[in-house]
Amino acid sequence: MHPLAVETSQLTSTEPSWASASSEKLETELIAKYGESQRARLNRGLHQVSEFWRVEDGDAQELEDFVRTNFAGDQTTLDTMFTRLESLFEQLDGHMHEINREFRQQLDLDRGPILPFDEVVGGYDPSAHVLDDFFANKLGFTVLLNFPLTTLDERLKEGPEWSRRQWAEVRLAQRFSKRIPAEVSLAIAQADAESNKYIAEYNIWMHHLLTPQGQRLFPPKMRLLSHWNLRDEIKADYPDKQNGLAKQRMIQQVMERIVTQTIPASVINNPGVDWNPQSNEVTPAAVKDSELAGNAEASNFREPDTRYAMLRKTFFAAKKADPYSPTEPTLIARRFEEDREIPEARVKAMLEQVVTSPLVAQTAKLIQSRLGRPLEPFDIWYNGFRPGSQYSEAELDAKVEKKYPSAEAYQKDIPNLLMKLGFSSERAQYLAKHIAVDPSRGAGHAMGAGMRSERAHLRTRIDKNGMDYKGFNVAVHEMGHTVEQTFSLNDVDHTLLQGVPNTAFTEAFAFVFQGHDLELLGLPAPDARSQAERILNDFWGTYEISGVALVDMAVWHWMYDHPQATPTELNHATVQIAKDTWNRYYAPVFHKSDVVLLGVYSHMIDSFLYLPDYPIGHLIAFQIEEQMKKAGAIGPEFERMAVMGRVTPDLWMEHATGRPVGAEALLEAAHHALTVVSSPQ
Numbered sequence: 001m002h003p004l005a006v007e008t009s010q011l012t013s014t015e016p017s018w019a020s021a022s023s024e025k026l027e028t029e030l031i032a033k034y035g036e037s038q039r040a041r042l043n044r045g046l047h048q049v050s051e052f053w054r055v056e057d058g059d060a061q062e063l064e065d066f067v068r069t070n071f072a073g074d075q076t077t078l079d080t081m082f083t084r085l086e087s088l089f090e091q092l093d094g095h096m097h098e099i100n101r102e103f104r105q106q107l108d109l110d111r112g113p114i115l116p117f118d119e120v121v122g123g124y125d126p127s128a129h130v131l132d133d134f135f136a137n138k139l140g141f142t143v144l145l146n147f148p149l150t151t152l153d154e155r156l157k158e159g160p161e162w163s164r165r166q167w168a169e170v171r172l173a174q175r176f177s178k179r180i181p182a183e184v185s186l187a188i189a190q191a192d193a194e195s196n197k198y199i200a201e202y203n204i205w206m207h208h209l210l211t212p213q214g215q216r217l218f219p220p221k222m223r224l225l226s227h228w229n230l231r232d233e234i235k236a237d238y239p240d241k242q243n244g245l246a247k248q249r250m251i252q253q254v255m256e257r258i259v260t261q262t263i264p265a266s267v268i269n270n271p272g273v274d275w276n277p278q279s280n281e282v283t284p285a286a287v288k289d290s291e292l293a294g295n296a297e298a299s300n301f302r303e304p305d306t307r308y309a310m311l312r313k314t315f316f317a318a319k320k321a322d323p324y325s326p327t328e329p330t331l332i333a334r335r336f337e338e339d340r341e342i343p344e345a346r347v348k349a350m351l352e353q354v355v356t357s358p359l360v361a362q363t364a365k366l367i368q369s370r371l372g373r374p375l376e377p378f379d380i381w382y383n384g385f386r387p388g389s390q391y392s393e394a395e396l397d398a399k400v401e402k403k404y405p406s407a408e409a410y411q412k413d414i415p416n417l418l419m420k421l422g423f424s425s426e427r428a429q430y431l432a433k434h435i436a437v438d439p440s441r442g443a444g445h446a447m448g449a450g451m452r453s454e455r456a457h458l459r460t461r462i463d464k465n466g467m468d469y470k471g472f473n474v475a476v477h478e479m480g481h482t483v484e485q486t487f488s489l490n491d492v493d494h495t496l497l498q499g500v501p502n503t504a505f506t507e508a509f510a511f512v513f514q515g516h517d518l519e520l521l522g523l524p525a526p527d528a529r530s531q532a533e534r535i536l537n538d539f540w541g542t543y544e545i546s547g548v549a550l551v552d553m554a555v556w557h558w559m560y561d562h563p564q565a566t567p568t569e570l571n572h573a574t575v576q577i578a579k580d581t582w583n584r585y586y587a588p589v590f591h592k593s594d595v596v597l598l599g600v601y602s603h604m605i606d607s608f609l610y611l612p613d614y615p616i617g618h619l620i621a622f623q624i625e626e627q628m629k630k631a632g633a634i635g636p637e638f639e640r641m642a643v644m645g646r647v648t649p650d651l652w653m654e655h656a657t658g659r660p661v662g663a664e665a666l667l668e669a670a671h672h673a674l675t676v677v678s679s680p681q
């Protein structure tokens with residue numbers, strides 16, 4: 001047995017041995033004091049406290065005194081406790097966020113050179129130890145003693161009947177649903193950093209790839225990071241009529257060798273050798289296109305399953321937290337039940353609904369006719385669905401530059417822009433007051449506030465000549481975020497419910513705004529054909545990423561089922577899972593089996609089961625977008641949806657659209673788009 005596995009399996013509970021005797025004693029005593037009506041609450045509170053109490057928190061006497069002092073045994077005390085804590089946590093979160101925002105200013109804003117210490121300041125997280133502090137001073141135990149911890153199952157089944165106050169109590173208690181020891185958090189952070197580094201340095205030197213005839217298809221100096229740059233190069237190669245196809249096939253071979261780990265270790269991040277990915281032959285580089293020294297030792301020893309050793313490290317680190325998370329005792333459960341709040345089985349069913357849709361074959365046929373050849377596996381990254389534009393980028397740039405020479409000019413125009421999106425003049429003014437526009441260093445981003453006395457910050461890129469069209473398009477997206485952030489903090493009835501169920505929801509709002517950017521410039525909206533092209537692009541992308549997510553999910557299950565597996569065994573299992581997934585959902589469309597491409601995503605190695613967020617995000621975006629279309633004006637509908645706050649995604653979506661989260665909106669839109677695109681122009 002692996003040593004880490006022994007260590008974690010012994011830690012099934014942290015509860016002290018005397019805890020149950022103390023609980024019985026307290027129950028008798030406190031029911032006598034507060035009455036029978038408090039029995040259920042008290043039992044739950046005692047159970048929750050003893051589940052998290054450790055020997056170092058105190059002995060039986062201390063626990064008993066703590067409970068006697070802090071159990072709110074009547075409604076008035078409980079109400080006071082709830083109201084005060086709600087307000088205090090708003091202040092705490094809001095100020096922590098404020099410090100973080102201030103500390104990041106030099107990194108985030110267009111304010112001149114960054115000095116080394118700015119990176120340290122920007123990386124500082126003032127809230128990192130808050131949870132530990134609140135278990136140490138026992139405020140966390142006070143919450144656990146008085147408010148209910150819930151499972152996702154309870155939130156889904158009973159949540160629709162709960163009052164808003166009950167929902168707020170549930171979110172209050174959830175802050176303390178895990179008590180991960182510092183050394184476990186550190187182990188997770190280390191595995192995260194190590195796997196990130198492995199991924200970040202996994203470059204392929206493209207000019208050093210040789211065809212069987214010894215040709216170099218890619219230009220000198222081209223260095224592509226796996227898998228993102230490799231995938232984007234496949235996309236970029238479609239217009240290349242001469243070598244595009246040969247390049248795409250070669251990249252596919254490289255990706256397959258990464259997944260199967262038959263890639264020679266010497267070709268990773270090394271411009272010192274040439275490599276023929278087909279025969280796998282490695283030779284000293286015959287050309288020099290890099291300042292980097294490179295290692296000319298031409299060995300074709302394969303990478304020794306390092307990819308899977310990294311993945312396995314993240315698994316062991318994540319597993320260490322299992323015993324300290326009683327309501328979600330696996331990483332899989334924490335991802336789906338705590339972070340996403342959609343049960344894994346439902347997510348799986350939604351993704352399968354996408355990948356088995358008959359619309360996939362229809363879309364594939366359309367792609368095939370546009371390409372003029374049968375599909376090849378790398379065409380899962382086909383990107384030829386593009387909205388046409390009546391205006392050149394230069395025309396749009398000129399228009400935007402004139403309108404927005406500075407961040408202040410955009411700030412001033414916000415009420416006007418919002419009114420064009422259907423907000424009343426009163427709401428537009430109100431929102432504008434809550435949004436601060438700052439010139440950003442990067443492309444732009446939105447940073448909401450954590451408390452009502454703060455504004456949301458819209459960061460946008462302003463060049464010397466002013467804003468360009470790309471910058472405007474991003475600014476409109478970010479404005480969508482800041483409007484959502486303002487409503488869901490300032491207009492939600494409980495600050496404990498501030499926000500949206502997860503990031504997919506705020507992205508959806510941002511995309512709705514972004515989709516109307518031309519109209520905001522006083523130009524006509526994209527025509528039906530352009531809209532249909534965009535929808536098909538999203539649909540094909542969702543089809544691709546759904547398969548990738550299904551592989552990620554199956555691999556994590558396999559790791560939990562085989563905790564002692566070696567990196568080589570994990571390699572074989574992952575390859576088999578990627579093939580099985582391909583054979584089931586992609587082979588019928590591509591007419592080729594046993595393809596391993598679905599296993600190439602780098603986030604599968606370093607991101608702890610993050611990939612399902614992508615397809616879920618697409619589905620949610622379509623639901624919200626379709627609902628906005630049905631409602632007509634964006635403004636009032638946006639506000640109605642956004643003030644629901646952070647309940648479960650399904651409850652939120654039922655309130656917003658009348659249906660739970662699902663694939664139907666995307667599939668209906670894709671169906672319609674196929675009709676539009678197929679009709680004569």
Ligand SMILES: [Zn+2]
Nearest residue numbers: 477481507510
């Ligand atoms: Zn966004």
